[in-house]
Amino acid sequence: MKAKIKIGKAGKHGDKVRSDCHVVLELTGSGGIKTKIQSKVSALYGQSIKNLILKMCDFFEIKNAKITLEDNGALPFTLAARFEAAYKQINPDDSKEFLLPMNKKNLNASSKDQLRRSRLYLPGNEPKFFPNAGLHKPDGIILDLEDSVAPSEKNAARFLVRNALRSVNFYDAERMVRINQLPLGLEDLRFVIPHNVNVILIPKCESSDTIKQVEEEINIIKAEKNLSDEIYLMPIIESALGIVKAYEIASSSDKICALTIGLEDYTADIGVERTNEGKESLFARSTIINAAKAAGIQAIDSVFSDVEDLEGLKISTLEAKALGFEGKGCIHPRQINVVHEAFKPTEKEIEKAKKIVLAFQEAEKKGLGVVSLGSKMIDAPVVKRAQRILSLVNNK
Amino acid sequence: MKLVKNNAGRFVPTEVNGQKQIPFKGIDKFKPTGSKAKPLIRTCIDYPKNGNKIVKDLKTALKKAGLKDGMTISTHHHLRNGDIVTNILFDTIKEMKVKNIRWFPSASFPVHEHLIKYLEDGTIHHIEGSMNGPLGKFTSEGKMKGVGVLRSHGGRYQAIQDGEVHIDIAVIAAPASDSFGNANGVQGKSACGGLGFALADSEYADKVIVVTDNLVPFPCVPWQIQGNNVDYVVQVDSLGDPSKIVSGTTEITKSPDRLLIAKYIAEFMEAAGIVKNGFSFQAGAGGISLAFIPFLKEKMKALGVKARFVRGGSTKYLVELLKEGLTDYILDGQTFDLEGVRSMRENTSHIMTSPFTSYNFHGKGNFASIVDAAILGATEVDINFNANVVTHSDGYLLHGIGGWQNCLYSKCTILAVPSFRDRIPVIVDEVTTLCGPGELIDVIITERGIAINPLRKDLIKAVKNSSLPIRSIKEIQKEVYEICGGAPQKPKVDKNKVVAIVKWVDGTVLDSVYRVI
Numbered sequence: 001m002k003a004k005i006k007i008g009k010a011g012k013h014g015d016k017v018r019s020d021c022h023v024v025l026e027l028t029g030s031g032g033i034k035t036k037i038q039s040k041v042s043a044l045y046g047q048s049i050k051n052l053i054l055k056m057c058d059f060f061e062i063k064n065a066k067i068t069l070e071d072n073g074a075l076p077f078t079l080a081a082r083f084e085a086a087y088k089q090i091n092p093d094d095s096k097e098f099l100l101p102m103n104k105k106n107l108n109a110s111s112k113d114q115l116r117r118s119r120l121y122l123p124g125n126e127p128k129f130f131p132n133a134g135l136h137k138p139d140g141i142i143l144d145l146e147d148s149v150a151p152s153e154k155n156a157a158r159f160l161v162r163n164a165l166r167s168v169n170f171y172d173a174e175r176m177v178r179i180n181q182l183p184l185g186l187e188d189l190r191f192v193i194p195h196n197v198n199v200i201l202i203p204k205c206e207s208s209d210t211i212k213q214v215e216e217e218i219n220i221i222k223a224e225k226n227l228s229d230e231i232y233l234m235p236i237i238e239s240a241l242g243i244v245k246a247y248e249i250a251s252s253s254d255k256i257c258a259l260t261i262g263l264e265d266y267t268a269d270i271g272v273e274r275t276n277e278g279k280e281s282l283f284a285r286s287t288i289i290n291a292a293k294a295a296g297i298q299a300i301d302s303v304f305s306d307v308e309d310l311e312g313l314k315i316s317t318l319e320a321k322a323l324g325f326e327g328k329g330c331i332h333p334r335q336i337n338v339v340h341e342a343f344k345p346t347e348k349e350i351e352k353a354k355k356i357v358l359a360f361q362e363a364e365k366k367g368l369g370v371v372s373l374g375s376k377m378i379d380a381p382v383v384k385r386a387q388r389i390l391s392l393v394n395n396k
Numbered sequence: 397m398k399l400v401k402n403n404a405g406r407f408v409p410t411e412v413n414g415q416k417q418i419p420f421k422g423i424d425k426f427k428p429t430g431s432k433a434k435p436l437i438r439t440c441i442d443y444p445k446n447g448n449k450i451v452k453d454l455k456t457a458l459k460k461a462g463l464k465d466g467m468t469i470s471t472h473h474h475l476r477n478g479d480i481v482t483n484i485l486f487d488t489i490k491e492m493k494v495k496n497i498r499w500f501p502s503a504s505f506p507v508h509e510h511l512i513k514y515l516e517d518g519t520i521h522h523i524e525g526s527m528n529g530p531l532g533k534f535t536s537e538g539k540m541k542g543v544g545v546l547r548s549h550g551g552r553y554q555a556i557q558d559g560e561v562h563i564d565i566a567v568i569a570a571p572a573s574d575s576f577g578n579a580n581g582v583q584g585k586s587a588c589g590g591l592g593f594a595l596a597d598s599e600y601a602d603k604v605i606v607v608t609d610n611l612v613p614f615p616c617v618p619w620q621i622q623g624n625n626v627d628y629v630v631q632v633d634s635l636g637d638p639s640k641i642v643s644g645t646t647e648i649t650k651s652p653d654r655l656l657i658a659k660y661i662a663e664f665m666e667a668a669g670i671v672k673n674g675f676s677f678q679a680g681a682g683g684i685s686l687a688f689i690p691f692l693k694e695k696m697k698a699l700g701v702k703a704r705f706v707r708g709g710s711t712k713y714l715v716e717l718l719k720e721g722l723t724d725y726i727l728d729g730q731t732f733d734l735e736g737v738r739s740m741r742e743n744t745s746h747i748m749t750s751p752f753t754s755y756n757f758h759g760k761g762n763f764a765s766i767v768d769a770a771i772l773g774a775t776e777v778d779i780n781f782n783a784n785v786v787t788h789s790d791g792y793l794l795h796g797i798g799g800w801q802n803c804l805y806s807k808c809t810i811l812a813v814p815s816f817r818d819r820i821p822v823i824v825d826e827v828t829t830l831c832g833p834g835e836l837i838d839v840i841i842t843e844r845g846i847a848i849n850p851l852r853k854d855l856i857k858a859v860k861n862s863s864l865p866i867r868s869i870k871e872i873q874k875e876v877y878e879i880c881g882g883a884p885q886k887p888k889v890d891k892n893k894v895v896a897i898v899k900w901v902d903g904t905v906l907d908s909v910y911r912v913i
Contacts, residue, residue: 001675016434018818019819033823040819041818041819041820041884043789043790043791043885043887043888044789044820044821044884044885044887045819045880045881045882045884045885046885048881048882048885049884072818073817073820075879075880076881128818131879132652132653132843135656135843135844136656169875169879230581257543271409332652333652334652334655
C-alpha cells in the first residue's frame with residue numbers, strides 16, 4: 001500500500017526573501033490545530049495572519065495539524081496561495097478551492113485588437129513583483145507559469161497566479177498568462193480561466209492541433225463556470241517547424257489575437273547564436289509578420305534580453321516596428337517606456353493618418369463608398385491603420 | 397510620569413531627566429526670550445604660547461578636562477558608520493570609572509552598538525541625539541536609565557544656545573588638524589567632508605578635545621573648526637574604517653518602483669513651476685531623494701534652466717550638476733561619497749554649511765526656508781500629512797531626525813515614499829510617532845500617486861492640467877490598506893512608560909516614544 005503523504009511544504013524562506021512566506025503543514029491524528037508563526041510583520045498583521053490560517057483550516061476541514069509559517073511580509077493573496085499549495089500536496093484530489101474575493105478593478109474584458117505594444121513578463125512564483133507591475137503602465141502583464149518557474153515550483157506557482165489574478169490590481173494592463181507546454185499547460189488552464197484572464201500565451205506551438213486542444217479545454221471550463229468574456233490566444237512560435245507552420249497556426253482559431261516569436265529557443269533550434277542585430281532570425285520574424293497579417297491578427301516581437309542596454313532595445317524595437325511588428329516583450333519595467341517611445345508614430349505618420357481619417361469621415365458623411373485623398377484611392381485597411389496610429393497618439 | 401496633551405494632540409511629559417519641558421504649542425508659536433547660553437571667559441595666557449596643545453592620549457585629555465560623573469559629553473557623526481572614536485572614548489570613560497554620562501551625539505550609527513554595555517552598566521545614563529538601529533531597539537525596550545531626547549540638527553543647535561544642554565566636554569574627531577586644534581574634514585585618509593555638526597560644540601562646550609589621525613603642521617587649512625576654541629589635541633592611529641566613513645561611490649537605486657517615484661518628483665517640480673532659472677532644491681543621499689536628481693537634471697537641460705544653489709547631503713550627482721554648470725553652488729551640510737569630499741576640498745563653489753547657517757531656530761533666519769523644494773523621506777505619513785521618521789510602525793525607534801524637521805520649512809516640502817514596504821503600510825491613518833506636523837508638509841509622492849496638501853491651493857492649481865497621477869491622500873491610504881489586508885494593528889506599547897521624547901525645532905516637545913511590550 002502506498003504511504004500517504006502527511007506533510008506539505010510551499011513557498012520560500014531565507015534572508016533574501018521579500019513579500020513571500022514558507023508554509024509547512026503537517027496533518028496530525030490529534031491535538032487540534034497548532035500554529036507556529038514567525039512573521040516580520042507580526043506587530044502589524046499577526047492577528048490577521050493567524051485568522052487567515054484558521055479560516056483556511058476550517059475551509060479545508062483540517063482538524064488536527066502542525067503549521068509552521070515563516071513570513072517575510074507576504075501579502076494575503078500569497079499567504080493563501082502558499083497554504084493551499086502545501087495542503088494540496090497532501091490532498092491533491094480535493095477539488096475545493098480557497099478563493100479570495102475578486103478585485104473589482106480586474107473585471108474588465110479585453111478586445112481582440114487591443115493595443116499590445118508592450119507586455120511585461122512576471123515570473124509566476126515571485127509574488128513580490130506583482131502588486132506594482134501595472135504601475136509601470138505596460139499594455140499587458142504576463143504571469144508566467146512556463147520558463148521562469150522551476151519544475152519543482154510549478155504547482156505552487158499555479159495557486160499564486162490564480163490568487164494574483166483575483167486579488168492584485170494590475171491597473172489597466174491586459175492580464176495574460178503563459179501556460180506550460182502541453183499537456184501540462186492544459187492543467188494550468190483550470191487555475192486561470194475562471195479568474196478573469198484576458199489572454200493565454202501558448203508556448204512552443206508547432207501545429208494547429210495545439211491551439212485546438214487549448215481552445216477546447218477553455219470552452220469546457222467556460223461552459224462549466226458559465227463564463228462569457230472572451231479569452232484570446234497568443235501562440236508563441238519557437239522552432240523551425242513552428243515557423244513553417246506559422247500561417248496554419250495563426251489562422252487556426254478566431255480567438256487568436258496575435259502571433260509572437262520566442263527567439264532564444266528558435267535560434268537554438270536552428271543552431272545559431274542569437275545576436276542583437278538579429279540577421280539570423282530575419283526570415284523567421286518576417287514569416288511571423290506575414291502569417292499574422294495574412295490571418296488578420298497582430299504580429300508581436302520577442303523580448304530583448306539585455307535589460308541594461310536601453311539603447312540596443314530602442315534600436316531593436318524601431319527595427320521591429322519597421323518590419324511590421326506591433327509590440328515587443330519586456331522582461332524589466334524599465335524597458336516599457338523605451339518600447340512605447342519606439343512604437344510612437346512619427347510626426348509624419350500622424351499628419352498623414354489625420355488626413356486619411358478626415359477624408360474617411362468626409363466620405364462617410366457624404367455617403368460615398370470610396371474614400372480618396374487627392375488623386376489616390378484609399379482602401380479600408382489603410383483607414384484602419386490610420387485610425388490605429390491616431391489611437392496610439394492618444395495612448396501615452 | 398505626568399503627561400499632558402500638546403497642541404498637536406499628542407501626550408508628552410512635562411519633565412524629563414529632571415529637566416522641565418514645554419509641550420509643543422504649534423508651528424512658530426513658541427518664542428523664548430532672554431539671553432543665549434554663554435561660554436566661560438577664556439584667556440590666551442592659559443594656553444601654550446607656541447600653540448602646541450597636544451596631549452599624550454585621550455585619557456590624559458579627559459583627565460585634564462576634569463571629566464567626572466554626570467557630565468555631558470558630545471560627539472559628532474561625520475565619521476558615520478566608520479566611527480571608532482566614540483567607542484574608544486567610552487571605553488576610556490569606563491576605564492576611568494566615571495558614571496552617568498549624558499551622551500550628546502549629533503547622530504548615532506549601528507557601529508555604536510558597542511555602547512550598549514555602557515548603557516547597561518551605568519557609564520552612560522541616557523542619549524540625547526539619535527537612537528539608531530541597535531541603540532533604538534535597546535531604548536524602545538525600556539532598558540535605558542534615563543529618557544532619550546531626539547532632536548533635529550537645528551534643534552541640537554537651539555538646545556545648546558538655549559542652555560538646555562550644556563556640554564561639559566566636546567570630543568571632535570578630525571580627519572586633519574594641527575597642534576593648535578585648527579581642524580577640517582576634507583584631508584587625510586579619514587576625510588569625511590565638512591565638520592559643521594561640531595561647530596556649536598566647539599563654541600559652547602567648557603572643554604574641547606580634537607582627536608585626529610592626521611596631524612599636519614600649523615596652519616591646518618581650511619579651519620572648519622577653529623583652534624582658538626580647542627583645549628587639547630590628541631593624536632591617534634586611526635579614526636575608523638574609511639570605507640564606512642564615506643562610500644566610494646554612491647549608486648542610484650535600480651528598483652523600478654523607486655525610480656518611478658523619482659521620475660514623478662522631477663515631473664511634479666516641473667509642472668509646479670519650481671524648475672526655473674535661479675531655483676534651489678535640497679537632495680538627500682539615499683534611495684529616492686538621490687534618485688530624482690538625474691531625472692531633474694534632464695529636465696533642467698531640456699528647459700535650459702540653471703539652479704542658483706543646491707543643498708546636500710552631497711554626492712557625485714550634485715557634484716556633476718556643479719561641474720556641468722547646472723548650479724552655481726552646493727551648500728553642503730554633509731558629504732556622503734569620495735567625489736563629494738574631493739569637490740568640497742577643491743571647488744570653492746562647494747561650500748560647507750553648519751546647522752547654524754542651515755537650520756538654527758535662534759539665528760536671524762536660516763537657509764532652510766529659502767530653499768524652493770526639499771525632497772525628503774519618512775517611515776510613515778498619515779492622512780493629515782503628518783509624518784514620522786524616528787520609529788517604525790511596530791513602535792521601535794530606528795532612525796534619528798537629522799535635518800529632516802528643519803527642511804520642512806522649505807517652500808515646497810516633498811515627502812517621497814513608497815506607499816507600502818513589503819506588507820508594511822507607509823501611508824497610514826495615523827502616524828505612530830509625530831515628527832513633522834502636516835501643515836508643513838506639502839506633497840506626498842508615492843508610486844501609487846501624488847497627494848497635495850489641501851492647504852497648498854497654489855500647488856493644486858499649478859499642476860491641475862498636468863498628466864500627473866494626482867490623488868487624495870485618503871484614497872492612496874485606502875488602497876494601501878486593501879493591498880496589505882486591512883488596517884494594521886497598533887503597536888503594543890506601555891503608555892505609562894515614555895522611553896524618549898521628540899523635540900520640535902523650537903525646543904518644545906512634539907511627541908513621546910513609548911516602551912514596546
